[in-house]
Amino acid sequence: MNTVVQLRNRDLHVQLAQEDRIEDAGRLAPDDRMTCHVHNRWVHQCVSSAAHVNQVTRHRWCRECKTALTVAVDELTLTVHMSCPSCGDGRSAATRRLERACEASLAYTKGRPALLAG
Numbered sequence: 766m767n768t769v770v771q772l773r774n775r776d777l778h779v780q781l782a783q784e785d786r787i788e789d790a791g792r793l794a795p796d797d798r799m800t801c802h803v804h805n806r807w808v809h810q811c812v813s814s815a816a817h818v819n820q821v822t823r824h825r826w827c828r829e830c831k832t833a834l835t836v837a838v839d840e841l842t843l844t845v846h847m848s849c850p851s852c853g854d855g856r857s858a859a860t861r862r863l864e865r866a867c868e869a870s871l872a873y874t875k876g877r878p879a880l881l882a883g
Contacts, residue, residue, distance in 0.1 A: 780873075781805060796824065796862050799870035807874055809838050809845060809867040817863070824863050827855030834860060843872050 781800045787793040804811040811817070813836040818825045825834045827849035834847040834855045845867035849855030 777805075777807065796859065797866055799866060799873055807870045808863075809870040809874075812836055812838075812845070812863065812867050819859070822859045823857035824859045826857070826860075827852065828857075830855065838867065838871065840871065840875070843868060843875065843877065845871065 777800065781802060784793060784798045784800050785802060788795060788798065799808055800806070801808045801811050801817075803816055804814065812825070815833070818833045820826050820831075825836070825847055826832075827834060830849050830851040832849055832851050832855070835850050837846045837848075839845070845864045847855070847860050847864055
């Protein structure tokens with residue numbers, strides 16, 4: 766049991782380092798990452814943190830209601846949905862991109878292939 770946990774952590778750290786290098790080289794946008802360099806986690810595991818809300822770019826932000834979007838991660842269907850707790854909408858291109866990154870992260874951790882639209 767302990768070996769499985771160690772392998773998963775090692776895989777995360779390898780992916781974090783790889784994404785850092787690719788992002789630094791300008792070949793990966795920060796919001797396309799499957800890992801979060803701030804929390805050192807898979808992005809779907811920490812996307813509900815306030816650190817992932819950006820009013821300017823509208824990542825997890827409803828401009829209309831001036832409210833952070835809530836996050837629902839479904840590990841069975843490998844989907845992530847973000848919506849405004851006030852109006853139920855809050856959609857933006859930035860939020861959709863973050864949802865896709867989270868879904869790719871989730872699929873990757875479950876051993877399923879996932880493609881990010883670039």
